[in-house]
Amino acid sequence: MLTLICQGSSFALHKMATGLRKGAKLNYKLMNEQGISLDTKDNSDNNDDQVAEDTRKDSVFSPVKSKAQKSNASSAEDDGKHSLPEEVDSDDQEIEKLQRELETLEKDEAKxxxxxxxxxxxxxxxxxxxxxxxLRDVRRVCIMGDSIIKHLPSIQGVSIFAFPGATIGKLSFLVDSRAVPLADFNFVIIHVGTNNIANGHSLQHMSSDFANLVASIRKFNKDIAIIVSSILPRPVDHSHTKSTVQQFNFHSQDYLASELNFKFIRSYRPFCFRGDIKRFLFAKRDGGLHLNSEGSNRLRFFFLRVISTLT
Structure with a gap:
């Protein structure tokens, strides 16, 4: 009996399942006719395939790019193509600006x-x-005269112009002939007259010649200071010229110096002692006509003392 019951139950279940299958088929057929798709398996498979394909496309290992990526890349290339000329233009402008600044600085530097x-x-x-x-204010001194100063030792900064045998008149002629460049000096020391005494010229004659000499000197240099050295007594003719020498020296000191505006210096003093001549200061060979070396040194020293006081 149990067997019959089990068989009956199996049959009933089989029949129920068969009915369910038939009903499902019928529903599926009706839904297809109405345009409703129930193929979930296929859609799922398709969706899975799309996701897998997108995943492959997005992978860094995939050589294939999406349309969006291709679009972005193309846009970036276009931006690069457009930005390069802009950068070049900017560089050109900066170079031009720097060039202008450099030119301005160079002009300023030159000024x-x-x-x-x-x-x-x-x-x-x-x-x-x-x-x-x-240099103009420095004492520029020259000494000019006859042969007495010919062997005068040199004095630093002083020019010496000696003319042997010269008289006062001859020296005036030499000045007019510009034998002495008086324009180059601001002081002149004149030592002349010994030959006038030897030639027997009178005091008046000598005074007149001296006035001419001073005028000739100032004609070439009106600002020059004139200093007149006294005539020296000489052993060779002292016995008959002593009086004339003394008279002319005193006349020059007391009268001519004031009248002709010059300074008189008593250069005879180193060569006299109590009215007598110091013969050892004169040359023996010519009988005392000229000074010897010691006499020339004494006269130089005297001139040097006078020059040191000039201002």
Missing amino acids: LKKIKQKEELRQKVVRKRDEVKA
Whole structure:
């Protein structure tokens, strides 16, 4: 009996399942006719395939790019193509700006160099003017006369012009002939007259010649200071010229110096002692016509003392 019941139950279940299958088929058929798709397996498979394909496309290992990526890349290339000329234009503008600035600086530099050069030259001119002025202010002395000063030892900064045998008149002629460049000096010491005494010229004659000599000197240099050295007594003719020598020296000191505006110096003093001549200061070979070496040194020393006081 149990067997029959089990068989009956199996049959019933089988029949129920068969009915369910038939019903499902019928529903599926009706839904297809109405356009409703129930193929979930196929859609799922398709969706899975799409996701897998997108995943492969997005992978860094995939050589294939999406349309969006291709679009972005193309846009970036286009941006690069457009930005490059802009950068080049910007560089050109900056170069042009720097070039203009450089040209401006070079012009400023040239101007400043000229200003500096002018200032340096101005300073040099000022210094040179001071140097020239100092040289002009320095004592520029010359000594001119007859053979008595021929062997005079040199004096630093002093020029000596000796004319053997010269008289006062002859020296005046030499000055007029510009044998002495008087324009180069601001002091002149004159030592002349011994030959006038030897030739027997009178005091009046000698005074007149001296006035002419002073005028000739000032004609070439009106600002020159004139210093007149006294006539020296000489052993060779002292016995008959002593009086004339003394008279002319005193006349020059007391009268001519004031009238002709010169300074008289008593250079005879180193050569006399109590009215007598110091014969040892004169040359023996010519009988005392000229000074010997010691006598020339004494006269030089006397002139040197006078020059040191000149201002």
